[in-house]
Amino acid sequence: MPRIPRGQEKFLCIVDLKGWGYANCDVRAYIAAIEIMQNYYPERLGKALMIHVPYLFMKAWNMVQPFIDANTKDKFVFIDDKNLEETLKQELDESQVPEMYGGKLTPVPLS
Numbered sequence: 302m303p304r305i306p307r308g309q310e311k312f313l314c315i316v317d318l319k320g321w322g323y324a325n326c327d328v329r330a331y332i333a334a335i336e337i338m339q340n341y342y343p344e345r346l347g348k349a350l351m352i353h354v355p356y357l358f359m360k361a362w363n364m365v366q367p368f369i370d371a372n373t374k375d376k377f378v379f380i381d382d383k384n385l386e387e388t389l390k391q392e393l394d395e396s397q398v399p400e401m402y403g404g405k406l407t408p409v410p411l412s
């Protein structure tokens with residue numbers, strides 16, 4: 302996985318929650334992950350674009366968000382499915398939007 306280039310200090314991530322369900326609902330783990338981000342890497346996250354967000358996730362988010370710093374909380378952007386392609390192209394260059402979301406970036410397998 303490439304590193305963030307010198308001079309670029311923030312990153313944007315697309316968090317696709319399609320298929321997320323009760324089995325993935327570990328509120329303590331989410332709080333711990335967010336605490337690590339806001340305490341050790343407070344200004345690295347530019348935005349987290351949350352897509353395909355199920356109802357159950359929003360219930361979990363409502364339990365977690367009171368523990369998140371307001372500055373960090375503002376970086377989480379929830380995108381409606383109907384505005385997905387348009388919003389991604391506004392936030393990112395089309396060459397950086399994955400093909401599966403209407404862009405031109407070919408995904409690289411993690412394995």
